[in-house]
Amino acid sequence: MTDELNSLDPYVRELVGEARRPVVVDPSARHRLMEAIRLEPAPRRRSRVLDWLLEPRHSSLSPVASMALAAGLVGIGILGGLAIHRDGRLSTEQAPPVGVGNPHLPDSGTARAIRFVLIAPQAARVSVVGDFNDWDPSANPMSAQREPGSSGVWSVYVPLQPGLHTYSFVVDGTHFVPDPAAPIAPDDGYGHRSSVVIVRGSSL
Amino acid sequence: MSDAADVQRVLNGDVDAFARLVDRYYERCARFAVRMLGNRDDAEDALQAAFLRAYRSLGKYQERDKFSAWLYRILVNQCRSMAARRNQRERVFVREEAVLLNAPDRRPNWTGEDEEFVQRVLAELDPLLREAFLLKYVEEMSYEEMSTLTGVGVSALKMRVKRACDRLRSRWERIKDD
Amino acid sequence: MSALSLRRVAWSASLVALPVVVGAQDSVVPNRGIDPLSRLNESTRYSIELLFDSAKVAGLPTWPLESKALEGITKRADGRRIVAAVRLVFRSLREARSALGPGATNDELTAAAGALSVGITTDELARLVKSRHEKQLTYPLVVLSDLITRGVPRDTASQTIFQLWQRGASDDDFQGLWRGVERDIVSGTDPGVALLNRAREIPSRGPPTAPPASGARPERSENPNP
Numbered sequence: 001m002t003d004e005l006n007s008l009d010p011y012v013r014e015l016v017g018e019a020r021r022p023v024v025v026d027p028s029a030r031h032r033l034m035e036a037i038r039l040e041p042a043p044r045r046r047s048r049v050l051d052w053l054l055e056p057r058h059s060s061l062s063p064v065a066s067m068a069l070a071a072g073l074v075g076i077g078i079l080g081g082l083a084i085h086r087d088g089r090l091s092t093e094q095a096p097p098v099g100v101g102n103p104h105l106p107d108s109g110t111a112r113a114i115r116f117v118l119i120a121p122q123a124a125r126v127s128v129v130g131d132f133n134d135w136d137p138s139a140n141p142m143s144a145q146r147e148p149g150s151s152g153v154w155s156v157y158v159p160l161q162p163g164l165h166t167y168s169f170v171v172d173g174t175h176f177v178p179d180p181a182a183p184i185a186p187d188d189g190y191g192h193r194s195s196v197v198i199v200r201g202s203s204l
Numbered sequence: 205m206s207d208a209a210d211v212q213r214v215l216n217g218d219v220d221a222f223a224r225l226v227d228r229y230y231e232r233c234a235r236f237a238v239r240m241l242g243n244r245d246d247a248e249d250a251l252q253a254a255f256l257r258a259y260r261s262l263g264k265y266q267e268r269d270k271f272s273a274w275l276y277r278i279l280v281n282q283c284r285s286m287a288a289r290r291n292q293r294e295r296v297f298v299r300e301e302a303v304l305l306n307a308p309d310r311r312p313n314w315t316g317e318d319e320e321f322v323q324r325v326l327a328e329l330d331p332l333l334r335e336a337f338l339l340k341y342v343e344e345m346s347y348e349e350m351s352t353l354t355g356v357g358v359s360a361l362k363m364r365v366k367r368a369c370d371r372l373r374s375r376w377e378r379i380k381d382d
Numbered sequence: 383m384s385a386l387s388l389r390r391v392a393w394s395a396s397l398v399a400l401p402v403v404v405g406a407q408d409s410v411v412p413n414r415g416i417d418p419l420s421r422l423n424e425s426t427r428y429s430i431e432l433l434f435d436s437a438k439v440a441g442l443p444t445w446p447l448e449s450k451a452l453e454g455i456t457k458r459a460d461g462r463r464i465v466a467a468v469r470l471v472f473r474s475l476r477e478a479r480s481a482l483g484p485g486a487t488n489d490e491l492t493a494a495a496g497a498l499s500v501g502i503t504t505d506e507l508a509r510l511v512k513s514r515h516e517k518q519l520t521y522p523l524v525v526l527s528d529l530i531t532r533g534v535p536r537d538t539a540s541q542t543i544f545q546l547w548q549r550g551a552s553d554d555d556f557q558g559l560w561r562g563v564e565r566d567i568v569s570g571t572d573p574g575v576a577l578l579n580r581a582r583e584i585p586s587r588g589p590p591t592a593p594p595a596s597g598a599r600p601e602r603s604e605n606p607n608p
Contacts, residue, residue, distance in 0.1 A: 009373045023244075026248065036256060042217055135453040163488075164489040184531045189459075189471075191457075192457060281417045284420065289428060289435070
């Protein structure tokens with residue numbers, strides 16, 4: 001680094017020296033920061049769900065739920081999805097009971113894997129965008145089923161926190177398509193229609 | 205006590221571990237924010253917002269990333285949005301300030317702590333140039349780190365740093381003869 | 383059998399999982415992660431930041447505004463439109479807050495803002511809040527907004543949903559109601575008629591303002607930002 005500095009114009013070098021001096025910081029600002037932090041809910045780990053997606057684990061799925069999954073039945077949160085606990089355990093029945101009317105969802109780190117499905121046989125690529133991924137089309141691309149007799153069925157699992165989410169499908173990068181099987185969201189302000197999913201905090 | 209270990213502790217519920225992380229980085233971040241934004245009030249707001257956001261999104265931090273780089277990404281972002289809010293407000297005043305700066309009796313005073321002078325000089329730089337200059341020479345980051353942090357390519361960053369230095373130098377040329 | 387089918391699902395899911403591993407905001411698209419709002423031009427950005435400030439001052443969540451801006455970027459809307467959309471979100475949330483009161487959760491605010499945008503009045507919202515019995519308004523409001531959008535006359539929808547709510551209908555009830563009505567509308571039934579028919583199928587869950595079995599009202603306060 002000193003070599004790089006030496007190659008600088010002497011005036012600029014002086015300026016850098018001055019700029020590197022520490023800045024006097026008001027100690028109360030830091031104190032206020034920590035106070036604000038202590039009022040925040042504890043942050044949650046996000047990446048455990050992705051482990052699940054890559055490595056099948058032993059699950060405690062009920063036979064009905066696992067058959068539903070195998071049959072590719074659509075569950076856009078209505079089935080409650082699967083509960084993924086912080087330690088990677090999967091379960092449906094064992095999720096901690098949460099009254100749906102309770103505004104204080106406990107910090108159990110329970111994201112639910114919600115499967116989004118769109119039937120679009122003519123599409124070249126489809127992704128789901130929404131408030132959970134900053135509406136980024138590259139975040140959750142969907143894949144078309146490869147099994148015979150079910151081509152054109154695009155799907156993806158997305159971990160969602162319990163609560164209300166707004167989303168849409170993007171077909172071939174340009175067409176914004178609401179989910180035909182979900183409640184319609186109010187006008188998006190951009191000339192398209194979106195969909196709503198409410199993810200439950202409790203199991204089926 | 206490594207940063208990654210402290211992050212794990214925070215995710216396990218230990219808020220004091222976050223206080224330790226703040227202790228480790230606050231002054232450095234404060235220096236960047238003040239140099240970047242030019243005044244303490246805005247810098248404090250940006251710092252507050254940055255650390256809060258870091259805390260909230262700690263779950264997204266991946267251990268393979270350097271914590272300081274991850275934190276700085278958030279800080280740079282916050283400084284940019286703070287600046288965006290300010291710009292229109294300040295547009296009226298820049299012209300007057302430029303008159304002040306070019307006043308003939310204004311001399312750089314290196315013997316004292318003429319921090320105000322440093323700030324004024326830096327403030328004359330275009331924000332993106334200033335940002336690159338500060339990250340390179342004050343934060344002493346490598347171009348690779350800066351690239352990951354800003355999402356801008358290395359050669360573009362080198363160009364920005366060079367232009368910043370050229371501007372600063374030509375400014376010196378202009379006033380030194382006064 | 384369940385392990386096998388799970389493995390199959392996980393396998394096909396893993397084909398999409400690789401980009402997902404990198405995460406919604408990471409380096410798949412580098413600029414996206416650092417500062418997605420930087421794609422806005424300066425004056426748009428400035429206006430939006432002002433709206434964030436206004437929201438903060440009003441004690442409203444800012445992430446719905448940010449999300450609306452990001453949505454506009456993805457949908458390639460021009461700056462003016464994005465600002466208008468974000469401003470609308472802010473105003474709707476503010477109106478929703480004044481109708482629902484300080485105890486409303488962020489989801490309820492969002493759902494209420496949506497209902498306001500399809501013509502439900504703040505009085506109607508306040509009426510729902512009054513006969514609350516410890517339940518969240520999110521579900522009924524989402525269903526209400528959807529049905530109006532699908533063609534159920536506004537008054538019919540509002541009145542029906544309110545009555546069900548008052549009679550103690552649960553989230554499951556509202557969900558079932560929505561599915562039934564949607565199915566009927568798709569098969570050609572008049573939307574208003576469909577709603578009235580399906581609503582009759584939902585039994586009354588108890589007298590209108592019955593106190594909750596558990597006794598004390600839980601403290602209501604705002605959900606923290608996700």
